Amino acid sequence: MFGAVFYFCIMANQNDQFKKVISHAKEYGYVFQSSEIYDGLSAVYDYAQNGVELKNNIRDYWWKAMVQMHDNIVGIDAAIFMHPQTWKASGHVDAFNDPLIDNKDSKKRYRADVLVEDYVGKLDAKIEKEVKKAAKRFGDAFDKEEFVSTNPRVLGYKEKGETILKRLGKSLENEDLADVKALIEELEIACPVSGSRNWTDVKQFNLMFGTKLGASADSAMDLYLRPETAQGIFVNFLNVQKTGRMKIPFGIAQTGKAFRNEIVARQFIFRMREFEQMEMQYFIKPGTQKKWYEFWKEARLKWHLSLGLGEDNYRFHDHEKLAHYADAASDIEFRFPFGFKELEGIHSRTDFDLSQHEKHTGKKLQYFDPEENKSYVPYVVETSIGLDRMFLAIFSNALQEEELDNDTTRVVLKLPSVLAPFKAAVLPLVKKDGLPEIAHKIVEDLKWEFNVMYDEKDAVGRRYRRQDAIGTPFCITVDHDTLDNETVTLRERDTMKQQRVNISDLMASIKNEVDMKSWLKRM
Ligand code: ATP
Helix, strand or coil, X not given: CHHHHHHHHHHHHHHHHHHHHHHHHHHCCCEXXXXXXXXXXXXXXXXXXXXXXXXXXXXXXXXXXXXXXXXCEEECCCCCECCCHHHHHCCHHHHCEEEEEEECCCCCEEEHHXXXXXXXXXXXXXXXXXXXXXXXXXXXXXXXXXXXHHCHHHHXXXXXXXXXXXXXXXXXXXXXXXXXXXXXXXXXXXXXXXXXXXECCCEEEECCCEEXXXXXXXXXXXXXXXXXXXXXXXXXXXXXHHHCCCCCCEEEEEEEEEECCCCCCCCHHHCCCEEEEEXXXXXXXXXXXXXXXXXXXXXXXXXXXXXXXXXXXXXXXXXXXXXXXXXXXXXXXXXXXXXXXXXXXXXXXXXXXXXXXXXXXXXXXXXXXXCCCEEECCEEEEEEEEHHHHHHHHHHHHEEEEECCCCCEEEEECCCCCCCCCCEEEEECCCCCCHHHHHHHHHHHHCCCCCEEECCCCCHHHXXXXXXXXXXXXXXXXXXXXXXXXXXXXXXXXXXXEEEEEHHHHHHHHHHHHCHHHHHCCC
């Protein structure tokens, strides 16, 4: 009983935190509901004036690390529309399905696998609770690793979760949807809305959006909006390899929109129907996939850690159930406000995609390996991350409410400064005595290097709070001393420390903190 109450408290806290994230994103110009004045469109969102800057910065951070810092990785930007046969070849027409289940009382639709995974997530929350309790009891002497590998209760939860996921994986792989339903019933999973366990059978549902190309109804061609960006890379594999004279191993990367008619789309920008992916396909010699799979798992985790969101907030989840194209797959999961969930996938895709496109086009998609003196269809290791999910990970992690010394609180968005929409705000202390002119001049100079904002409205303390809430890492205040000695106050968002600096040193001081190079060098 105590467990249930505690779990309820965790969930309530998580819900509250998540609600705060969503409302802060709206209030401070990060994310709006699409077509809001028409009451919105379910699971479709627009990025607002600050959101688009953050999103662009995340994309640039990825592109720099994945494309520009690698001599053997290049980028492309393929079209969203592709020949419809592409999706037959890739397996999406036949197999890009999610298992859905309806609750007969609430009429709400769920992904059957997600219901089970959420159940396992609750077991994880119980483990965390045990760990917290023990850490408190043992104090400094607490050894977390030893505790989780020996405590009978934790081991019990762990084993239960693993057994459930194994069974789910097997049933899905064997298309045994009756067993997925049986599992939901055995675990006594209830609909979160109606609370009832009155479920329909589990059915498969294809996630691709269809559309038409062509003017006249009879000659129009059925098309799909791409459900992943990867296929745009595979169909261009030979074009890029030949024109770029690429030698294996090499990678092709792209970022762009993807579309999925998601069954459950109730988690803000975590699961959208229109979203953006950042993907890289790494073409390798067959037989070397294990090595490259491990290499990219490690490289991608390092990229995440470079942003300083906290090592404890990430974990790998190796897949039991493999997609039709994969021989190994792992997710990098992140601790979102609603628990650990997939942020990025690393997949060893074998030669599945290129071989399928060979079959469906009758064209060879092979690489002549001069070292081996023979041609082969390369194997592929893919890294695939959702830009919007990365946005949510960063944004939700950054949003904090801090108690201050003077018994007040402040809301601060501690975005990694390299990604913040604005690197600095320039604030004249008053709107007279020539201070605004100096402030404008500073903005004009700095904006060649970074995005900076001018703000003169309200008392300076309120302006600091506003910039804290937007996530601006630095405030530059121009005051009357500036008139005498050409210095300004530079205030840091996270520490709230203030120091006097020469106007001529501003560029270097800020650059040192927000430069992509110094952040990526932490990898
Ligand atoms: P999930 O299990 O959460 O549905 P997935 O395994 O189907 O995700 P992939 O096909 O591997 O996802 O896509 C790669 C990445 O694209 C995911 O790790 C995620 O970050 C992102 N992504 C997938 N679907 C969505 C979506 N509907 N909205 C936002 N991002 C998504």
